[in-house]
Amino acid sequence: MGNLRQVEVGSTVKVVKINGEGALKRRIMDMGITKGCEIFVRKSAPLGDPLEVQVRGYELSVRKADAELIEVE
Amino acid sequence: MITAALAGNPNSGKTTLFNALTGANQRVGNWPGVTVDKKEGWVKKDRSLRIIDLPGIYSLSPYTLEEVISRDFLLDEKPDVVINLVDASNIERNLYLTTQILDMGIPTVIALNMMDVVRKAGDRIDTKKLSQSLGCPVVEISALKGEGLEDLLREAAAAAGQKKAPFERRFSAPVEQALEKIGALIAGAVPEERRRWYSIKFFEQDAKAAEKTGLAPEALGAIDKIIKEGEKALDDASASIITGESYDYITGITSACIKKSRKGLSASDKIDRVVTNKWLALPIFAAVMIFVYYISVTTIGAIVTDFTNDTLFGSWIMEPLAGWFEEIGTAGWLASLIVDGIIGGVGAVLGFVPQMLVLFLMLSLLEDVGYMARVAFIMDRIFRRFGLSGKTFIPLLISSGCGVPGVMASRTIESERDRRLTVMTTCFVPCGAKTPIVAMIAGAVFGGVWWVAPSAYFVGLGAVIISGLILKKTRPFAGKAAPFVMELPSYHVPAMGNVLRSMGERGWSFIKRAGTIILMASIVVWFFSSFGFVPAEDGGGTSFAMVEEMDESMLAVAGTKVAVIFRPLGFGFWQATVASIMGLVAKEEVVGVFGVLFGVEGDALGLVEDGDFGALSPIAAPFTMLTAYSFLVFNLLCAPCFAAMGAIRREMNSGKWTAFAISYMCVLAYAAALMFYQFGILIAGAGFSLGSVVAIAVLALIIWLLVKPAWTEKKAAAPLAAEAAR
Numbered sequence: 001m002g003n004l005r006q007v008e009v010g011s012t013v014k015v016v017k018i019n020g021e022g023a024l025k026r027r028i029m030d031m032g033i034t035k036g037c038e039i040f041v042r043k044s045a046p047l048g049d050p051l052e053v054q055v056r057g058y059e060l061s062v063r064k065a066d067a068e069l070i071e072v073e
Numbered sequence: 074m075i076t077a078a079l080a081g082n083p084n085s086g087k088t089t090l091f092n093a094l095t096g097a098n099q100r101v102g103n104w105p106g107v108t109v110d111k112k113e114g115w116v117k118k119d120r121s122l123r124i125i126d127l128p129g130i131y132s133l134s135p136y137t138l139e140e141v142i143s144r145d146f147l148l149d150e151k152p153d154v155v156i157n158l159v160d161a162s163n164i165e166r167n168l169y170l171t172t173q174i175l176d177m178g179i180p181t182v183i184a185l186n187m188m189d190v191v192r193k194a195g196d197r198i199d200t201k202k203l204s205q206s207l208g209c210p211v212v213e214i215s216a217l218k219g220e221g222l223e224d225l226l227r228e229a230a231a232a233a234g235q236k237k238a239p240f241e242r243r244f245s246a247p248v249e250q251a252l253e254k255i256g257a258l259i260a261g262a263v264p265e266e267r268r269r270w271y272s273i274k275f276f277e278q279d280a281k282a283a284e285k286t287g288l289a290p291e292a293l294g295a296i297d298k299i300i301k302e303g304e305k306a307l308d309d310a311s312a313s314i315i316t317g318e319s320y321d322y323i324t325g326i327t328s329a330c331i332k333k334s335r336k337g338l339s340a341s342d343k344i345d346r347v348v349t350n351k352w353l354a355l356p357i358f359a360a361v362m363i364f365v366y367y368i369s370v371t372t373i374g375a376i377v378t379d380f381t382n383d384t385l386f387g388s389w390i391m392e393p394l395a396g397w398f399e400e401i402g403t404a405g406w407l408a409s410l411i412v413d414g415i416i417g418g419v420g421a422v423l424g425f426v427p428q429m430l431v432l433f434l435m436l437s438l439l440e441d442v443g444y445m446a447r448v449a450f451i452m453d454r455i456f457r458r459f460g461l462s463g464k465t466f467i468p469l470l471i472s473s474g475c476g477v478p479g480v481m482a483s484r485t486i487e488s489e490r491d492r493r494l495t496v497m498t499t500c501f502v503p504c505g506a507k508t509p510i511v512a513m514i515a516g517a518v519f520g521g522v523w524w525v526a527p528s529a530y531f532v533g534l535g536a537v538i539i540s541g542l543i544l545k546k547t548r549p550f551a552g553k554a555a556p557f558v559m560e561l562p563s564y565h566v567p568a569m570g571n572v573l574r575s576m577g578e579r580g581w582s583f584i585k586r587a588g589t590i591i592l593m594a595s596i597v598v599w600f601f602s603s604f605g606f607v608p609a610e611d612g613g614g615t616s617f618a619m620v621e622e623m624d625e626s627m628l629a630v631a632g633t634k635v636a637v638i639f640r641p642l643g644f645g646f647w648q649a650t651v652a653s654i655m656g657l658v659a660k661e662e663v664v665g666v667f668g669v670l671f672g673v674e675g676d677a678l679g680l681v682e683d684g685d686f687g688a689l690s691p692i693a694a695p696f697t698m699l700t701a702y703s704f705l706v707f708n709l710l711c712a713p714c715f716a717a718m719g720a721i722r723r724e725m726n727s728g729k730w731t732a733f734a735i736s737y738m739c740v741l742a743y744a745a746a747l748m749f750y751q752f753g754i755l756i757a758g759a760g761f762s763l764g765s766v767v768a769i770a771v772l773a774l775i776i777w778l779l780v781k782p783a784w785t786e787k788k789a790a791a792p793l794a795a796e797a798a799r
Binding site for chain 2: 018021022023024025026027028029030031032034035036037043045046047048049050052056057058059060061062063066
């Protein structure tokens with residue numbers, strides 16, 4: 001258990017819950033990060049932030065601060 | 074006539090499809106009041122089919138501008154049919170938008186694009202099954218190759234206007250119960266065919282949709298209770314329940330319709346491994362940016378701009394025309410109006426176009442290839458601190474060459490808020506036309522010390538950063554930052570047709586919408602600087618006539634009057650004022666005008682370029698180092714040239730926003746020069762004065778603006794219930 005930010009690059013995790021509210025949470029979910037889906041953390045940007053993850057077969061960039069809202073296991 | 078709305082995700086090939094369907098029969102405009110492009114066109118072979126290209130969106134949520142525009146169009150304009158473009162290679166996320174469109178009950182045809190990519194990866198999609206599951210026609214197409222378009226149009230025409238069977242998707246039992254209860258409460262308040270959609274929106278606590286119905290507060294209160302029950306049963310926020318179940322529904326469909334082959338890395342993945350690699354990303358980024366800058370600003374851009382300005386308009390048009398007018402004895406003022414005023418003004422507009430086309434070609438390429446998203450990915454960390462998007466890097470970079478294409482480059486930023494913020498700040502970066510001013514001050518006043526030129530860039534960048542920090546907290550910008558959850562699209566070979574069309578569109582929109590403002594302003598300044606009240610030739614009184622020298626013009630007279638407002642900045646003499654005003658025509662004019670007004674022998678601009686600062690000493694005479702630098706700071710930051718203002722007007726798509734942007738620049742320039750000069754003389758030992766007090770007050774204000782909490786709109790965050798209680 002933990003959040004997406006803590007996940008090591010190169011590993012795959014399963015989403016447990018998305019915290020936060022409003023536009024940000026809606027956007028995260030609209031992009032396909034929903035309860036139960038798998039996320040593969042591909043890499044972090046050259047300056048350390050944001051992250052590049054793979055979800056539902058495509059690449060998505062998520063800031064680390066936003067990744068903290070995503071609880072994974 | 075049938076109206077079809079084209080809807081789809083960004084990067085799904087929507088522009089390609091739209092171009093393939095409509096060809097040259099299209100019109101680009103703006104959605105009312107916003108900076109989002111609105112494209113509409115007619116099908117090439119069948120002019121009775123009109124297509125509206127909706128903005129590329131991922132969802133019909135009420136949060137982003139593009140999404141609101143799209144759903145308002147679908148709800149209010151009631152298109153006969155929706156053509157929903159779905160990227161087959163990224164089908165799960167693309168179908169999410171599809172479910173939301175289908176919920177609306179509008180006849181829909183799905184255009185399944187990029188099937189070739191799917192086949193290449195060894196996957197198989199059963200389109201028949203997909204069509205059955207979704208309850209709407211699915212047509213395989215290739216927008217790039219133009220395949221399947223006739224089938225698509227036939228299906229669209231057949232589906233148009235038909236009463237569509239309600240979309241058969243069912244949520245979990247607690248949600249369905251809630252939707253039923255809400256549906257009963259809102260019956261009558263909404264059109265029957267939209268009842269399901271509104272029920273879902275109410276359940277999601279979508280305030281924008283609720284507003285449209287004008288439902289009584291009691292009903293809203295009852296709905297709120299129903300939502301609470303549903304949330305309790307499923308232990309999640311209502312909107313998240315709907316989104317989550319939508320995706321579950323899609324996964325159910327795709328697992329039945331798609332056979333994945335699980336091949337290794339795709340070509341795009343391999344490219345990305347290199348391009349955004351931990352070590353290589355920054356060098357590659359630098360190389361790409363240097364290449365873009367080199368091509369569009371330094372080499373081709375500068376060559377074609379110089380050619381159009383100096384050779385085409387200067388030597389080939391203006392000079393012969395002036396000579397010809399003289400030959401046939403045209404009145405001096407008329408010849409001057411046509412040659413200097415109108416053709417000069419038109420030249421100022423068109424002179425930028427070739428360079429802009431080169432830049433737009435580069436930007437379109439970067440976008441089409443998929444690298445633009447990586448620019449944002451790489452630069453996000455730096456720029457978000459200043460409330461700007463990572464993509465702001467490109468406008469800023471280009472602005473160091475010329476602010477006009479720099480402003481236009483902000484097109485690539487998706488969020489309107491970020492785009493406006495970028496447009497407002499990008500002209501602070503010293504452009505090529507400002508360098509002669511810097512060189513003149515550095516050479517003639519500072520004796521050529523090395524630090525003046527770099528310091529000008531620090532002043533410019535400082536203004537960008539401080540403006541970003543201040544503005545992001547103000548009401549128009551606060552809290553509206555689009556969440557940076559960004560798709561990194563697959564790399565693909567650019568479709569040259571798209572790239573060229575996009576280049577042409579952008580260039581033309583600059584001519585059309587920036588052109589008028591530039592032309593008008595150029596003529597006005599020409600008039601005020603060429604005419605004045607001069608002593609009448611018969612000796613008695615004065616007469617209004619064209620003046621020989623600028624110092625007799627109305628501009629000079631006005632400059633003398635206005636100069637007093639620059640006294641607190643240290644350069645309250647009229648020549649500086651007139652030069653600053655003439656700088657609005659083109660920034661390098663500041664140098665030329667100084668040359669004329671101070672009686673420099675020869676062409677001042679040429680002298681600066683040659684580094685012959687001895688001859689420029691008359692310019693240095695009225696300045697001290699402090700006043701000269703203060704003048705420099707003011708001219709670096711104040712309103713840009715008319716061409717850039719025209720570009721700002723075009724990008725803001727609003728007179729109010731343009732006025733706000735220009736005023737902000739002028740105020741900031743004044744404040745910065747004031748502080749610089751007043752603190753300068755204070756340190757130099759001039760004693761404490763009223764000016765020092767004002768400068769301290771300005772500094773305090775800026776610090777307060779920097780540290781104050783951001784403006785928040787409590788109402789926007791309040792849930793539906795609070796709204797109803799009021």
